[in-house]
Amino acid sequence: xxxxxxxxxxxxxxxxxxxxxxxxxxxxxxxxxxxxxxxxxxxxxxxxxxxxxxxxxxxxxxxxxxxxxxxxxxxxxxxxxxxxxxxxxxxxxxxxxxxxxxxxxxxxxxxxxxxxxxxxxxxxxxxxxxxxxxxxxxxxxxxxxxxxxxxxxxxxxxxxxxxxxxxxxxxxxxxxxxxxxxxxxxxxxxxxxxxxxxxxxxxxxxxxxxxxxxxxxxxxxxxxxxxxxxxxxxxxxxxxxxxxxxxxxxxxxxxxxxxxxxxxxxxxxxxxxxxxxxxxxxxxxxxxxxxxxxxxxxxxxxxxxxxxxxxxxxxxxxxxxxxxxxxxxxxxxxxxxxxxxxxxxxxxxxxxxxxxx
Numbered sequence: 001x002x003x004x005x006x007x008x009x010x011x012x013x014x015x016x017x018x019x020x021x022x023x024x025x026x027x028x029x030x031x032x033x034x035x036x037x038x039x040x041x042x043x044x045x046x047x048x049x050x051x052x053x054x055x056x057x058x059x060x061x062x063x064x065x066x067x068x069x070x071x072x073x074x075x076x077x078x079x080x081x082x083x084x085x086x087x088x089x090x091x092x093x094x095x096x097x098x099x100x101x102x103x104x105x106x107x108x109x110x111x112x113x114x115x116x117x118x119x120x121x122x123x124x125x126x127x128x129x130x131x132x133x134x135x136x137x138x139x140x141x142x143x144x145x146x147x148x149x150x151x152x153x154x155x156x157x158x159x160x161x162x163x164x165x166x167x168x169x170x171x172x173x174x175x176x177x178x179x180x181x182x183x184x185x186x187x188x189x190x191x192x193x194x195x196x197x198x199x200x201x202x203x204x205x206x207x208x209x210x211x212x213x214x215x216x217x218x219x220x221x222x223x224x225x226x227x228x229x230x231x232x233x234x235x236x237x238x239x240x241x242x243x244x245x246x247x248x249x250x251x252x253x254x255x256x257x258x259x260x261x262x263x264x265x266x267x268x269x270x271x272x273x274x275x276x277x278x279x280x281x282x283x284x285x286x287x288x289x290x291x292x293x294x295x296x297x298x299x300x301x302x303x304x305x306x307x308x309x310x311x312x313x314x315x316x317x318x319x320x321x322x323x324x325x326x327x328x329x330x331x332x333x334x335x336x337x338x339x340x341x342x343x344x345x346x347x348x349x350x351x352x353x354x355x356x357x
Contacts, residue, residue, distance in 0.1 A: 019337035057200065064234055081146045085111075087145075093148065093149075186268035277345050287304055334348075
């Protein structure tokens, strides 16, 4: 195999954000550009999107298209968590480590209580313990009223329907809400072979930040509220924070195409498949081993630092994961996407095998 035949995009496993846009979604953007449409979400495309989401999730719901996952997460928490309350999450959850305090900013100061969670997955026992502890401490502690879980986690692990249900049961015991950061929800859904409804509201989820950007959209996420009582607060917060697009049809058109004919699930299925292929290949190379099971489209491996350096020098892009170090090896993250090709995966594996002493 000749690595010179690979172009830069083939070599880039740094993130699923580096991929382009699904042709179906780009086509929808071009088509929605024809003619005039009502502004601020009162257009026909946005109305169709809400109807389609109701069909997909098998229930009535409220949908707020936004451009970023940070906006969706922060908006969700702003309507679920008062400024003097708190949200329980994994310590390495995206809302806690990668959103520059946006949840605290949007909520007006509500705390995030990050729990040590192996693989980024909250355990019901740990969540119950922090609820019990804070309730015992009383009013001087910012009482948790929301539990936020990432699906999939920052370590590429997924919650089963039963695990979501167990966490929601703990939250319900303390009259708390449940938020799901679903930046890679489609990937988790495909892995679990579950229905969207079963993974969310039927399991006790009150709000879902449904991601599309990492899975083929240009820039589109949607905050889904399964409790209509939060509609007015979310509407006001979206406008107040500058996340209500006047030309909302361009967000909605992406999301509608994303859901059409199962595109979102096909894209996620392909990305997951490429991740499994990559994991299988890399772990066949001496001195490279998985750091976490591969359940979505992220592959975490222990790898000698010199191998990583030579892969990077050869043009491959991936992430050094600062959360782990072990003798001469570190954890590195490789991410696949809907656009990842099998020959690019195989070339990466082939090159890694050539590099390892």
